[in-house]
Amino acid sequence: MKKIGLILLLLFLACSLIFAQEAKAEPFKIAFVYIGPPGDLGWTYMHDVGRKQMMDVYGDRVDVGFIESVEEGPDSARIMRQYAMQGYDAIFATSFGYMDYMHEVAMDFPDVYFEHCSGYKTADNMATYFGRIYQPRYLSGLIAGKMTKSNIIGYVAAFPIPEVVRGINAFTLGVQEVNPDAKVHVVWTNTWYDPVKEREAAIALLDQGADILAQHQDTTEPPKAAQERGKHSIGYDADMRQFVGDSVLVSPVWNWGTYYIDTVGKMLDGTWETHQFWGGLTEDAVKLSDFSPLVPQDIRDLVADKKAKIESGEWDVFNGPIYNQKGEVVVPKGQVMSDNDKLNMSFFVKGVVGRVQ
Amino acid sequence: MQLITTLLLVTIRAGTSLLYATLGEVYTERSGILNLGVEGMMMMGALTAFTVVYRTGNLLFGVLAAMLAGGCMALLHAFLSVSMRANQVVSGLSLTLFGTGFASYLGQRLGPAENSFNLTGLTGERFPIIKIPFLGDIPVLSAFLQQDVLTYLLYIIVPLAWFYLYRTRDGLSLRSVGENPRTAAAVGINVTKIRYTYTVLGGMLVGLGGAHLTLAYTPGWSENITGGRGWIVIALVIFSGWNPARAVFGAILFGGINAVQYRMQAAGTVIPASFLNMAPYLLTVIVLAAMTILSRKKKTSFSSPSALGTSFSIEDK
Incomplete structure (x- = not known):
């Protein structure tokens, strides 16, 4: 048998x-x-x-x-x-x-x-x-830097890993490029996707005086929380304006x-x-979404100009000089950060309020 | 002062859904039924509440629908664990798996056609924050008086829940069923009826907790909106020592900790975020240790209902 x-x-x-x-x-x-x-x-x-x-x-x-x-x-x-x-x-x-x-x-x-x-x-x-989502993140930083009135920009962030840190830094470089007085306040949520936590973090930042919120999170809660307070936001992943409204100024999106x-x-x-x-932008892997009607033409032109420079390869987001939070030079003038350094980034640039941990 | 008021304000807001669900589970477990389906019932409550409000525009209907959804799921659990005498852990866990999965399924189908039948990304009516005049301007106290209706309702429900459990005859019957169903039956208490009643009541409160999420706290439906809060509720019940009054502290502690630690981060504190994230759990360890010491000194009881999780039949010897 x-x-x-x-x-x-x-x-x-x-x-x-x-x-x-x-x-x-x-x-x-x-x-x-x-x-x-x-x-x-x-x-x-x-x-x-x-x-x-x-x-x-x-x-x-x-x-x-x-x-x-x-x-x-x-x-x-x-x-x-x-x-x-x-x-x-x-x-x-x-x-x-x-x-x-x-x-x-x-x-x-x-x-x-x-x-x-x-x-x-x-x-x-x-x-x-x-x-290279950091490229459109940098561009969205230009918009945030130009449009903030309180000079406090909130950033709801998932986990302190190089990918997220790189995004925060690129965004802050954009903000500081056009508005050296503006600061980017970071809150870590330790979650990629938790609608309730992300909203709580967003509200904490808004209470701190932030008038624009950016995020490295996968829900639309931070933009929704900002809109309810009459504040603006920068989306992420998808064009979050279609789900939330015109208060989402622009979104770095995946493609x-x-x-x-x-x-x-x-x-x-x-x-x-x-x-x-x-x-990156050149390979069409990432994009900057369409602008909200609230973004004025001069800012759009500025973004288009920078975008063209990135796409042509003539300029990189992490071109020196780049300073860390203490004001020390990390990338000297005239040099570009290597891809390897970008992939292992574990420090915040000048203008970020918060800690990488 | 301003800071304390703000922190208290957000803490109460965050704790509301947890407290509703904890009260529900306390009552269920007091009858000797362990329902691990809290996460699933909360999720279904959250979904039905939002769906009904989106369709009808009536918040009351939404709340009632959420309670109905939670109650129906709990009824299923009661049937399995009381009548069929199935393993309560298994039944509860399947309720969680079913509830979370089914809610996500429905969330992709109950929406309007123009949103490709998705419920995500839609906005509906929500419970507004109502500020009580005059009293709502006093520092600290104002934190309690700038909330939504569901939170205000808790100010009445919590004392009532405590009073009912410890100071009424029905409450005594409920507790005795959870402690020793055989003795309770011997004095003429209908164990089956009590267990059904409080399991369903518990489910309704859990559903209401879910409704607070989608109708007040994070208005609108998102997938996996409860994000494991149902499990925190199970822990909070133990934390409270099955006492509705003590549940308040647990809900505030766990509800508020994120709100507090995010604020500390936003203000640029020097304390690492990872430490802040750990804080509530550290505190839990301390509280549990303190509870054990207190119980040992017989000052107060933190022990679970003796018959929790066991089935009962009058024919058993």
Whole structure:
């Protein structure tokens, strides 16, 4: 009896392998692993928009699935492994914390393409991709610096990691460029997505006298809180003006569609190679949204001017001289901060009130 | 003075939803039923409240709908744990999983067509802040008197909840069912009826707590709006020693700590944010230690209802 059972099991396994092979000949199967719900109107929402743009381009040639609100932990490895075993050809994971788990799964499935957003670990079949959101953040800082009246700008920030610190610094450099008297007050919430906490942090900043709020958070609560007090805000992730109103002056936004279309295209025609993509305004990976009607023309012109300089590569946001909070020179005049230093940034520039910790 | 008033003001505002849910769970657990579905019931309460208010424009309907939603879910839990005598932990946990998942599902479907049926990003009616004239200008006291209706309602509900539990015959019956259902049944108390009643009542209060989030505190629906507050509520019940009056301190402590620490950060304090984030938990450890010492000296009781989490049947021997 045992032998028959074993034979049946082997037969079953063989069949499933054959069917799995057959499934491979079908449309190219792609899976997306999301950190939050696509309904967050923020980070995951923008990845989902990019996913749909990619699907529009490739139509029947791809079969795309996604899974939302996956914790950054061993669970994510299980989910990615599951996808790989189900015959998915490519897996995209959209949060930093998936990195080690994806790397581990990628080692076990050399024939599957893995793409990880915002990390640094790669393999022959695992690439990374991210955007230089600090570029549009700098531009939004110019607007905030020009438009603040109290010279107190609030910044609701998620976690004290280089990505967020870089954004705060770029924003502050923009603010200080046009208004050296303005200060950017930072509050850490220690969450990427928690509507209640983000609102509490926003209100704390407004009570402190902030008249413009910026954020590195995935909900629309800070702009909503600002609007209720008759104050302005700078959105993030998506153009939050469409969800909140004209009090959102502008939003640095992600634009994943272009990248997803490009990289999936390479997978389809077999020219894909592992890479570390860090695209900016030039590569169309990040954007500055349309302006609110409240932003005057002269400021728009100023922003357009700076934007052109960044896009042409003639000027970089982290061009020296750059000073830290104590006023010491970090990047001397005439020098540009290296990408490596940008990726490991762990100090605040002059003009930020708060601590990196 | 101004600072204390502001901090107190935001703390009370933040603690309201927690306090409603804590009161509800205290009553449920006092009857011996452990309902770990608080997070799910709060989430459903928050969703139904906003949906109904968005559709009807009537805040009262929204609140009632949230209570109904919480009550129905609790009824399910009561049926499973009282009538079917299922494992209460499992039933409660599934209620949380169901509630959070279902609320997120509905949130993507109950909205208007022009918002692609999403509820996120919409605004509806909200409970306004009502400032009590004259008294609302006195420092510190004014913090209590610049709140929304749901918070004002708590000023009445909390003393009532305490009085009912400790000073009325019905309250005594409720407590005895939670302590020793067999003895309670022996003196003619209908254990099943009591457990059903207070589990459902508890669910209604938890739903109301959720309604405060979407109708007053963070108006509008966002996915995962409760963000684990249901679990804090479970902890607060233990923290309060199953006493509605003491629940106030827990709710204020946990509700207010973020508001306070964000303000300290915004003002540019030198204390690291990570320490401030840790503070409420550190305080919890201290309070729990103090509670144990006090209980040991028999000054006051912090122990859980003896029959908490156990099922009961009159036929059992």
